[in-house]
Amino acid sequence: MAAFFVRRLFGAVLVCIAVTFIVFVIFIIAPGGGKRGTAERIAGKNASPQLVIRVEHQWGFDRPFYVQYWKLMQRMFTNKLVSYTSQVPVLSQIWQDMPATFSLTIGAGIIWLTFGILVGVMSAVTAGRLSDRLITVLALIGISMPVFWLGIVCRYYLAENASVFPDGEYVSLSGNPLQWFYHLILPWLVLAVLFIGFYGRVLRGNILDTINEDYVRTAKAKGLSWRRILRRHVLRTSLIPIVTLFGLDFASVLGGGAILTESVFDLHGVGQYAKDSINNFDLPPIMGVTMYGAFFIVFFSVLVDLFYAYLDPRIRPT
Amino acid sequence: MADRLLEVKDLSVSFATEDGVVRAVDGVSFELDRGKVIGIVGESGSGKSVTAMTIMGLTRDVNARFGGEVVYQGRNLLEISDTEMQNFRGNEIGMIFQDPMTSLNPVYRIGEQIVEAIQAHERVDKRNAHRRAVELLRQVGIPNPESRVDDFPHQFSGGMRQRAMIAMALSCNPSILIADEPTTALDVTIQAQIIELIAQLKDDFNSAVIMITHDLGVVADIADEILVMYAGRVVERGATRDLFYDPQMPYTWGLLGSIPRLDRPRPERLHTITGSPPSLITLPPGCKFRPRCPHAFEKCSEEPALENRVETPGHLDRCWLDVGYKRAHREESISGGTSEAA
Numbered sequence: 001m002a003a004f005f006v007r008r009l010f011g012a013v014l015v016c017i018a019v020t021f022i023v024f025v026i027f028i029i030a031p032g033g034g035k036r037g038t039a040e041r042i043a044g045k046n047a048s049p050q051l052v053i054r055v056e057h058q059w060g061f062d063r064p065f066y067v068q069y070w071k072l073m074q075r076m077f078t079n080k081l082v083s084y085t086s087q088v089p090v091l092s093q094i095w096q097d098m099p100a101t102f103s104l105t106i107g108a109g110i111i112w113l114t115f116g117i118l119v120g121v122m123s124a125v126t127a128g129r130l131s132d133r134l135i136t137v138l139a140l141i142g143i144s145m146p147v148f149w150l151g152i153v154c155r156y157y158l159a160e161n162a163s164v165f166p167d168g169e170y171v172s173l174s175g176n177p178l179q180w181f182y183h184l185i186l187p188w189l190v191l192a193v194l195f196i197g198f199y200g201r202v203l204r205g206n207i208l209d210t211i212n213e214d215y216v217r218t219a220k221a222k223g224l225s226w227r228r229i230l231r232r233h234v235l236r237t238s239l240i241p242i243v244t245l246f247g248l249d250f251a252s253v254l255g256g257g258a259i260l261t262e263s264v265f266d267l268h269g270v271g272q273y274a275k276d277s278i279n280n281f282d283l284p285p286i287m288g289v290t291m292y293g294a295f296f297i298v299f300f301s302v303l304v305d306l307f308y309a310y311l312d313p314r315i316r317p318t
Numbered sequence: 319m320a321d322r323l324l325e326v327k328d329l330s331v332s333f334a335t336e337d338g339v340v341r342a343v344d345g346v347s348f349e350l351d352r353g354k355v356i357g358i359v360g361e362s363g364s365g366k367s368v369t370a371m372t373i374m375g376l377t378r379d380v381n382a383r384f385g386g387e388v389v390y391q392g393r394n395l396l397e398i399s400d401t402e403m404q405n406f407r408g409n410e411i412g413m414i415f416q417d418p419m420t421s422l423n424p425v426y427r428i429g430e431q432i433v434e435a436i437q438a439h440e441r442v443d444k445r446n447a448h449r450r451a452v453e454l455l456r457q458v459g460i461p462n463p464e465s466r467v468d469d470f471p472h473q474f475s476g477g478m479r480q481r482a483m484i485a486m487a488l489s490c491n492p493s494i495l496i497a498d499e500p501t502t503a504l505d506v507t508i509q510a511q512i513i514e515l516i517a518q519l520k521d522d523f524n525s526a527v528i529m530i531t532h533d534l535g536v537v538a539d540i541a542d543e544i545l546v547m548y549a550g551r552v553v554e555r556g557a558t559r560d561l562f563y564d565p566q567m568p569y570t571w572g573l574l575g576s577i578p579r580l581d582r583p584r585p586e587r588l589h590t591i592t593g594s595p596p597s598l599i600t601l602p603p604g605c606k607f608r609p610r611c612p613h614a615f616e617k618c619s620e621e622p623a624l625e626n627r628v629e630t631p632g633h634l635d636r637c638w639l640d641v642g643y644k645r646a647h648r649e650e651s652i653s654g655g656t657s658e659a660a
Contacts, residue, residue, distance in 0.1 A: 214421045218421045221487075222434065222486065223407035224408075237424075
């Protein structure tokens with residue numbers, strides 16, 4: 001098991017290095033424009049000619065590409081990657097936005113996992129009946145509704161017109177736990193809706209497949225109650241693929257993937273930082289958030305693999 | 319007086335499907351006494367597995383319709399509630415299945431799965447149940463059961479998994495063990511061991527066995543009585559000896575002919591029964607085997623009843639052919655048409 005972990009971790013590090021290189025190619029090399037053009041892009045929309053020249057030199061755009069890559073990595077990992085538009089170091093900003101994104105992800109994750117499983121199990125055990133069809137329709141509506149639309153509608157009717165919920169913004173957990181919760185309810189639900197529908201559909205299919213497995217018939221032949229069979233023999237194996245999905249989705253939201261939800265509710269999380277940077281053509285933060293997001297996904301996929309090995313002994317290395 | 323455990327009376331099972339009603343089992347009757355082994359033989363779709371699963375209550379479904387009776391301990395198992403049926407499953411009637419590779423849950427240890435079966439029916443704490451699981455594994459011939467009990471199914475070979483399945487099926491000491499093609503997925507050498515094990519455990523546990531197979535050779539040694547099924551019906555029934563030495567139904571001849579044998583001249587190709595079994599939705603009129611039967615004549619358009627047509631009592635068949643004619647002509651079907659040339 002330890003060897004498996006080390007091997008998997010080593011692989012993850014390689015993937016992260018590859019990601020940094022791809023980011024470098026996409027943002028620095030691929031757009032072209034020569035050393036001056038590249039420096040202008042990095043320096044931002046309203047940069048003075050002096051700044052552009054300084055950037056060109058400091059980032060090594062007048063030197064070979066491996067020097068440029070090296071200098072970029074140096075900046076990335078020493079918090080010297082700075083947005084020239086706002087003068088704020090990218091890592092500091094991400095660090096500051098992290099609590100909002102983290103709060104959003106945790107709450108929404110709990111909601112979508114719980115209800116996704118509930119929806120999947122309910123529609124699977126009543127497969128073909130009215131309740132299953134009803135749930136299916138609701139799930140499809142949930143999957144099809146664009147987050148930005150649902151978010152704006154919810155905010156407009158529930159927060160601005162009816163004032164049932166606060167109108168956006170993030171309140172820190174340490175500052176006021178009650179307000180923190182109150183402010184996050186709407187974003188959590190809006191973000192979770194899509195995932196609930198999707199997870200419910202996937203789990204329903206898994207359960208219906210598993211019910212026909214021979215070992216479920218064996219469990220029946222043992223004389224176990226249907227409830228126990230469902231919990232121990234059907235659900236346990238059906239949930240394994242859900243673990244994978246959850247790990248990766250969780251990581252991607254944590255890595256700033258909930259751009260729309262964060263922006264609609266003005267949470268000032270990492271996703272919104274990415275959105276604002278894109279609006280301003282501010283490249284350093286975009287690069288930073290991209291890499292940071294990728295690292296999260298890689299890290300969580302390692303966790304998923306470990307948990308997977310725990311859940312399914314067949315892939316456990318011996 | 320024989321200790322009668324199970325009586326199946328005129329059992330019929332049909333399933334409503336989108337294509338029509340599938341009449342999977344039609345009018346099957348047999349009795350099972352303690353200490354006996356009954357073999358149910360037939361090809362895929364003959365209704366042998368559905369018969370077994372129905373006894374276990376595993377075919378219960380909104381689309382399934384049952385007729386007749388399955389009487390166990392004076393109660394009709396077709397009529398009791400699902401919860402009551404749970405107490406019979408595993409506890410009174412144990413079952414093992416065809417494919418031991420997929421019949422055990424891959425994510426639980428062998429021991430856990432046996433413990434689960436024990437605890438489903440008895441108030442035993444985990445430690446004692448675990449100890450019993452080890453003992454059961456020893457009884458079914460798993461070497462070093464103290465440590466293998468904590469293995470996962472994928473760490474067992476096919477034969478060992480089937481042994482573990484048998485241990486699980488016997489864990490609550492059921493009166494009846496139903497074995498649904500228990501050796502089909504195993505190597506030939508392992509097959510013999512498993513059959514022998516089942517026969518021996520039947521005596522150790524003082525139970526009875528229903529052995530389902532498509533291979534007459536599998537039940538030849540251990541069955542006391544054999545039912546040959548075709549298209550949901552019993553087409554021949556008799557003591558094992560009678561069935562092997564005086565088979566009355568051309569379908570049985572075909573089955574006998576398709577067993578490879580060392581004591582006869584080798585035909586170029588193993589005998590096969592031409593054609594395929596009829597659709598259970600639209601059955602042919604008359605004898606169901608008629609379309610594939612080389613000996614069919616006019617009378618076969620009417621379905622023969624399952625009755626005694628030979629001197630031996632208890633040997634029943636569904637065939638209109640004259641007994642003398644059959645005894646004269648069956649040899650070519652049984653030993654294969656081309657064998658004379660070899």
